[in-house]
Amino acid sequence: MDILLKQVRLNDGESLKDVGIQEGKISAIEEHISETANQVIDAAGRVLVPGFVESHIHLDKALIADRKPNKSGTLQEAIKVTAELKPTFTKEDIYERAKKTLEMIIPYGVTAIRTHSEFDPAQGFTGFETILKLKEEYKNLVDIQVVAFPQEGIFKSPGTDKMMHEAMEMGADVVGGIPYNDAPANEHIDLVFEIAKKYDKPIDLHQDFSDEANDMSIEYLCRKTISEGYQGRVAVGHLTALHALPKAQLDPLIELIAEAGISVMSLPATDLHLGARNDEYNVRRAVTPIRKLRDGGVNVSIATNNIRNAFTPYGNGDILQTAMLAIPVAHLGGADDLPTVLPMITDHPAQAIGLKNYGIAVGNKADVVLLDTFVKTNAIIDIPERLYVIKDGKVTVENKKETIIHR
Known part of the structure; x- marks a missing residue:
């Protein structure tokens, strides 16, 4: 695989999933994927959503x-x-x-x-x-x-x-x-x-x-x-x-x-x-x-x-x-x-706007965003960091911003 996202949250109340990406498309969604990948991203339970659409x-x-x-x-x-x-x-x-x-x-x-x-x-x-x-x-x-x-x-x-x-x-x-x-x-x-x-x-x-x-x-x-x-x-x-x-x-x-x-x-x-x-x-x-x-x-x-x-x-x-x-x-x-x-x-x-093959499903375009939040319901109210943006199966944005609180 090109990219393997490990243990992402797709929906609240469901088990975590691995999402495989190959040749620009989502190739697999399973509880555990053992295949190797060129890049492995450990989501550790964070929320994965389809790419956001700015429609106007x-x-x-x-x-x-x-x-x-x-x-x-x-x-x-x-x-x-x-x-x-x-x-x-x-x-x-x-x-x-x-x-x-x-x-x-x-x-x-x-x-x-x-x-x-x-x-x-x-x-x-x-x-x-x-x-x-x-x-x-x-x-x-x-x-x-x-x-x-x-x-x-x-x-x-x-x-x-x-x-x-x-x-x-x-x-x-x-x-x-x-x-x-x-x-x-x-x-x-x-x-x-x-x-x-x-x-x-x-x-x-x-x-x-x-x-x-x-x-x-x-x-x-x-x-x-x-x-x-x-x-x-x-x-x-x-x-x-x-x-x-x-x-x-x-x-x-x-x-x-x-x-x-x-x-x-x-x-x-x-x-x-x-x-x-x-x-x-x-x-x-x-x-x-x-x-x-x-x-x-x-x-x-x-x-x-x-x-x-x-x-x-x-x-x-x-x-x-x-x-x-x-x-x-x-x-x-x-x-x-x-x-x-x-x-x-x-x-x-x-x-x-008539997008084709959109959304997180096998066979669809690999346009997804990994959010720094663990609850999908809170995906907006947390206004979470966008940790990874993947467009057509390639990482286009990677956010390594780190906040340290000194006590």
Whole structure:
């Protein structure tokens, strides 16, 4: 074998297992494996999990919070500030920032990323081309999917429709969209589907990012997804407007989202920062209702969205910290709820972005992370060190950090 992980914890309440890795895949999972290996890692009962999946992030506009701050903290100013900055971005600038961001994220155990990369007639494909370049450069460390993302809208920004087709031909993996920042929203959705069907690609939309449940297009998106036979191939980020709906309206909408097979990616770090800025008292959380979506059969993930820019002026790339933030925000700390959070940064986003052969099972890709914790239920609340990150059967990160307490 190439790597043998000895005595790992795969699930609480079960016996420890040995996990063998050969030629980039998991070749064996048994209580005791006697075969030799080029590298033996003694886990001594520590938890092994699949590689974390960062399902919604913007690498091209990370690390710019200090250039032009969003002083009001509103979504409107975040969009305005970023639009003013984008013409100043060079390929070299985007490359250095996105590379630095990747090297923040990867040591924390992320083995797959879906990043939205934007373009418009004003800035051209400066950032988009750079992210495609980084996708290739970092392919041995992380799998990157690139979303063709029209941040400034399509109809509002003439010429963007042509650029959407060009982006797909240049190698975009996913068709992106932002109905709430374009008019009319339904026609924006129609065009996104037209492009997706032409290139046979999945869809990922920034959807109904609002404090109020006004002018939502999620119901139209659901019905469009079903009529086009795109169930399981559509994901949405934010969807914060749902939090403002009463139960009588929310429940049937969640049922429709589940029927359409639309995955929802909650982005709590951003949505908490930007949401409910006009509330003078009893300030709302303004985060999509994670628990209700989960209980309604919707595939829900947790993702980072932005790191240190006008939309989210903080973050260090650790997806476990984002998941930890979601626990109190979405009331996920109960004994029955806590075990449902880890899958929101592993199995659920893997499903949402269409990863194949994912997870700890014989024959699957050997993308795994050894955590410095002994209880799987505590895999998030401990925010444990990532001792080893293994990508495609090779150790890509090894953490030998040691803390000594002098008494």
